[in-house]
Amino acid sequence: MSRETLVRARVERGGFALDVELKTEARVAVLFGPSGSGKTTLFETLLGLHAASRPTVQLAGRWLDDPTRGLGTRVEARGLGWVPQEPMLFPHLDVAGNLRFGMPRAGGGGARALADAIEVLELGPLLARRVDQLSGGERSRVALGRALASGPQALLLDEPLASLDLALRARVLPYLLRVRDSLDLPIFYITHDPDEAQLVGEWVAVLDRGRVVACGEPRAVLWSRAVLPLSESLGLENVIEARVRACADGTARVATRSGVELSVPAPAPLAEGESVRLGLPARDVLLAAEAPGRISARNVLMARVVKVEPTEGGALVHVDAGLPLVARLTQEAVHALELAPGRAVYCVIKAHSLRRLA
Amino acid sequence: MSDDALLGMLALTLRVAAVATLLALPPAVALGYWLARHRFRGRALVQALVALPMVLPPVAVGLGLLWLFGRRGPLGPLLEALGIEVIFSWHAAVLAAALVGFPLFARACEQAFAAVDPRYERVARSLGASRLRAFARVTLPLAGRGILYGALLAFARGLGEFGATAIVAGIVPGRTETLALGIWSRIQMGDDAGARALCGASFALALGAMLVAELWLRREAPAAAHAARP
Secondary structure (H helix, E strand, O other), X not given: OOOOEEEEEEEEEOOEEEEEEEEEOOOEEEEEXXXXXXXXXXXXXXXXXXXXXXXXXXXXXXXXXXXXXXXXXXXXXXXXXXXXXXXXXXXXXXXXXXXXXXXXXXXXXXXXXXXXXXXXXXXXXXXXXXXXXXXXXXXHHHHHHHXXXXXXXXXXXXXOOOOOOHHXXXXXXXXXXXXXXXXXXXXXXXXXXXXXXXXXXXXXXXXXXXXXXXXXXXXXXXXXXXXXXXXXXXXXXXXXXXXXXXXXXXXXXXXXXXXXXXXXXXXXXXXXXXXXXXXXXXHHOEEEOOOOOOOOOOEEEEEEEEEEEEEOOEEEEEEEOOOXXXXXXXXXXXXXXXXXXXXXXXXXXXXXXXXXXX | OOHHHHHHHHHHHHHHHHHHHHHHHHHXXXXXXXXXXXXXXXXXXXXXXXXXXXXXXXXXXHHHHHHHHOOXXXXXXXXXXXXXXXXXXXXXXXXXXXXXXXXXXXXXXXXHHXXXXXXXXXXXXXXXXXXXXXXXXXXXXXXXXXXHXXXXXXXXXXXXXXXXXXXXXXXXXXXXXXXXXXXXXXXXXXXXXXXXXXXXXXXXXXXXHHHHHHHHHHHHHHHHHHHHOO
C-alpha cells in the first residue's frame, strides 16, 4: 500500500493564514516550527476541523478530503489517533474509561488495540486511577494510550513532550519511541524542539509563519543554511543515539551503532545495553589539527571534515567522526586550522557536554 | 383550613414545579449549549429575549400565555382538536412556572457549557464519537452539575410562581390552587391564620430548595474548575 501523504490547505483564521502544500512517503513525519507557525492549524486541518476551507488531504495512503471529487470525511470517521498538546483527558472518567472511549471505533480489534496500548505504555497500574491523580508524565501516556486504543490508522501527536519538564521528557520520550518502533503506524509529530525532530522523525517539514520553508531528512534540513537561523534559535544541537557498554564511577561508556565509543556522565548508574540519546551543542565540539596529548576531555575522535559552512559570525564545520557531528567555530579558527573538506582533524568533546535527552 | 387542604396544596405545588422543571429542561439545555458554543451577531438580543419572562411583570407573561393557549389564540384550535384543556387547569400552572423559570435555567446551562473546554468534544470526535455521542458522553456529563443547579433554581422559582399562574390557571381549590395562590385567596377571604400557615409552608419549601441548590453549587466548584482547565 502506498503510504503517500499529500496535503494542500489554505486556512485563514483571524489575522493568521496557513498556506501549505506537503508531500511525503515517510511513515514518521515531523512538523517542525516555532509556536505560531501554523503547526497546530495544520493538524486541525488533518483532523477535519477546517472542512470549510476545503483542504485536500491524503493521509498515509488514505484519501480523506478531495474537493475536486467532492470527497470530505467527517471528524469522527477519519480514523486518526490525535494526542493534543494538553492531554485533555476526560475528567469525569477514570483512566480505564478514558482508554476505552475510542474502542467502539476499533470494532473487533478494539480489545487487541487496548491491550497493546496498555502493554507498550505500561498503563496497567494506572487503570483504576482518577485522572486528577495522575502526574504530568502519566497523563501524557494515558492520552497516547487513549489514541492508540481507538485503533487509529495514523497517529497525530501535537507536542507530546512540550508540557513536561526536562526530567519528565526523558521519561516519556522512550515510550514515544517504543510506540514508533513497535507499532507499524504512520505518525505525524509536531514539535518545536530540534532534538525531538532529529530523534523521532525520518522526514521533517519546517513551518514558519504559515508556510512550509523546507522539508526532507531531518538532520540535513535542520542544519541547512536556510533553516539554520530558525532551528538554532530553537536550540539545535547534535543528537547522538547510542547503547551503554559499561558504567562505573559515575561515567558510562556508550557506543553508537557505527561503533564510536563515548564517555558520558552517568549520575545514576545505567544498565548495560540500555539505549540512550544524547544532545551535544555544536559550540561544545572542539576541533584539533593534531592529536591532543594528555587532556581532561574524555572524548577524542578522529574525524574528517565534510563541509565548512560560513554562518553569521563564524562557521559550522560538518565532520564525519564515525558519526556525523557539527562544530561551531569562529572564522579565525577555520583559517588557523586550514579547515576544508577532506582535512583530517580530531574532535574533542568533554563528557559533560553530552546531555542525556532520553 | 384542614391539614388535607394544606397537604393537597403542597403536593400540587411540588408537582407543578417539578413538571415545569422537566418541561423546561430540554429547551434550556439546547439553548444554553447553543449560546455557549456560538458567537454570532444578535447573540445579545437572543440572550435579552430569553431573560424577558424573568423581568416582565408576571401578570403580562400570564396574559401572553392566556392569549397563546386560549380558545381563540393561535394554538387554541390545535389543542381543542387534541382534546387538551390548558387554560384553568394545572397544566396552565405548569406552563406558567416553566416559562418564568426558564431564563434562570437557560442561563445556568449556558454557563455550565461555557465552562466545558470545547477541545474535549473535539478529542471525543477524533476518537470516533459522533457529534451526538460526544455531547452525550463528554460535554453533558461535564456540564451536568451546572445544569442540575439550573434545574434547582428553576424548580425553586416555580414553587413561588404567582402572577402568571393566577391569570392562566385561575384559583381553583384542589385543581390549580398552589401555595402561592392559596396565600392570596386566604388573604382575600380574610383568613389570616390560614395565610400565615401557607406562608410558613412556602418558606420551608423555598429554603429547602435553595439550600440544596447552594450545597450543590459548593460541591460542584472543584469539578467545574477541573473541567474548565485548559
